[in-house]
Amino acid sequence: MELLPNSRTEPDGSPILRVLSYNIRSMRDDTAALARVITACAPDLVLVQEAPRFFRWRKKLARLAAASGQVILTGGATAAGPAILCSLRATVERTQDVLLPLTPGQHRRGLATAVVRFGGVRVGVLSCHLSLRKDERRDQAALLLDRLAGMGVEHAIAGGDLNEGPDGPAFRLLSGALQDCRAVAPWGGEETWRYSQPHRRIDAVFATKGVEVLGCGVPLDQPGVTRADLVAATDHLPVLAAVRIPAA
Secondary structure: OOOOOOOEEOOOOOEEEEEEEEEOHHHOOOHHHHHHHHHHHOOOEEEEEOOOOOOOHHHHHHHHHHHOOOEEEEEOHHHOOOEEEEOOOOEEEEEEEEEOOOOOOOOOOEEEEEEEEEOOEEEEEEEEEOOOOHHHHHHHHHHHHHHHHOOOOOOEEEEEEOOOOOOOHHHHHHHHHOEEHHHHOEOOEOOOEOOOOOOEOOEEEEEOOOOEEEEEEEOOOOOOOOHHHHHHHOOEOOEEEEEEOOOO
């Protein structure tokens, strides 16, 4: 399997970014293995789901960021779980954590969002974790698209745990409006949830239409990523994408 392109800036000023989406299960598993997986993927952006939300949550997330060569951009408890980490390559323009409408009896959901710059190129970034209920997921996906449209940027990346596969209504809504990076440029593994038969692809990275997708999938053969660490780190498998953001 060919390796994904490394992060770099093309001669025309277009940055190539590596984006990792990862449900980390509140760091309840092997945090050292989790940090090793993130480090080996060498991401510019990490779209986290189920970040720690309770006792000393900021310190826990900060330790993970430091151990994996990242810094906290936004999110965590303030977004009800989603968070965004980034490398020092990114320049932060603004951040906003958004709480979604609460259905009585259901878990609070939110979005972690930011606008960052890589060189002279602005990029919107969003991390999400959609509901366990089908009807609520569809509504939340629509709110996600509204949020992306309101960020005031030409190009954006969104990713997260959708809690449903590509045939689900929320997934279909997102893949109709955005590029499903895995479908556009398959790379690596496909299924991200191992605790069902068959295994399912319920985690994804999406990009707006002008972004060039170079490859996307579960980094099973990424140098430095081991099967043992993937199993020990959390109950989801990560999704790694490489994208080229056109310079203006």
